[in-house]
Amino acid sequence: MTGLEPVVAQVTAIEASLLVFVVLTALVTALARDVLAAVIVFGAYSLGMAALYTFYRAPDVALTEAAISAGVTTVLLLLTLAKTTRIDHETVFEEVNLPAAGAAGFLFAGLALTMGDVPAVGSREAPVWSNPDVTQWYLTETYAQTGVENTVMAVLAAFRGFDTFGEAVVVFAAGIAALIVLHREVFA
Amino acid sequence: MSVVDTALVAGYTVGEFLLFAAAGFVVLAIGMLYRAVKGPTMQDRVLAVNVLGTNTVVILALLAAALSEPTFLDIALVYALLNFLMAIAISKFTVERGGVL
Numbered sequence: 504m505t506g507l508e509p510v511v512a513q514v515t516a517i518e519a520s521l522l523v524f525v526v527l528t529a530l531v532t533a534l535a536r537d538v539l540a541a542v543i544v545f546g547a548y549s550l551g552m553a554a555l556y557t558f559y560r561a562p563d564v565a566l567t568e569a570a571i572s573a574g575v576t577t578v579l580l581l582l583t584l585a586k587t588t589r590i591d592h593e594t595v596f597e598e599v600n601l602p603a604a605g606a607a608g609f610l611f612a613g614l615a616l617t618m619g620d621v622p623a624v625g626s627r628e629a630p631v632w633s634n635p636d637v638t639q640w641y642l643t644e645t646y647a648q649t650g651v652e653n654t655v656m657a658v659l660a661a662f663r664g665f666d667t668f669g670e671a672v673v674v675f676a677a678g679i680a681a682l683i684v685l686h687r688e689v690f691a
Numbered sequence: 692m693s694v695v696d697t698a699l700v701a702g703y704t705v706g707e708f709l710l711f712a713a714a715g716f717v718v719l720a721i722g723m724l725y726r727a728v729k730g731p732t733m734q735d736r737v738l739a740v741n742v743l744g745t746n747t748v749v750i751l752a753l754l755a756a757a758l759s760e761p762t763f764l765d766i767a768l769v770y771a772l773l774n775f776l777m778a779i780a781i782s783k784f785t786v787e788r789g790g791v792l
Contacts, residue, residue: 517710517754520717527721531728539784543736544727546777550747551720553770557754557763565766574773581784595728 517558524551534596542580549573563655709757713750720746733785737778744774 528548535541549572556565622629631638641654651657659667682688696704703711720743727739748767755763 516714517717520714520721524717524721524724527724531724535728539733539781540728540730540736543733543740543781544724547720547724547727547740547743550743550770550774551717553766554717554747554750554754557751557766558758560758560760562760562762562766566769569766569769569773573770574776577777578780581780585784595730 518555521551521555521558525555534599536594536597537591538584540595542577542584545580546573546577549576706757706759709753713753713757716746716750716753720750733781737781737785740781741774741778744770744777748774 525548528544528551532541532545532548535544549568552572553565553568556562556568641658645654645657646652649657649661651661696706698704723739723742723746727736727743730736748771751763751767751770755761755767
């Protein structure tokens, strides 16, 4: 943990540029008039998001973002587009719906108000450290109990393995239901 | 002390220099975003996103070197594969409507 603070303190250039990229792609995705253009720019958005997750030392989240957002979501949206129609538009951008933008602005402002209470990255004052008996138990005992080196992975796959198994069952059931709706019960 | 911590120029270490390089690549990605938005044809957009994807792979590789986290290279590999898949899917969609994969 001690090695993390100087890294975070000095590297604002890449953070700032990545955030600008992510916000720009998100805005374009929301405002693009053409659906296919929105899908393509949304792919670019998830590229930037995964780089940001990687920078914040969350490679597992970045991998999930890459596989789900850039891969599966893009293909699913394209499949949906192929099954429906795409209208050609003269203008590049949608007109902004002012009441909806106002509501989104209020939500953003409300969320921004809570940012002051968020602890700094790597801070020892963070609530996750406020119960050291629990956190330290997991950090010291995980390997002895499960044989998994990564604590997060051990919690997901070992300590709450049945919960994760239940999630997998739900996803599997949803996949079967989608295949039945699409009349693709048989892969031929 | 690894290579990343050795001083390079003007008091900056190699790691910091790599991070600045990664930030530069992100700025280039923002420039490429103009082509993805403006188009005018879908082929322009597909190419723009393909370049953005390659850019991201470079950024991830630079981050892996700068932060001394070799496992980040796995994400770069996954992205290189996904980038190819995305380009193929969108290209096929624009050429033969209805076929994605």
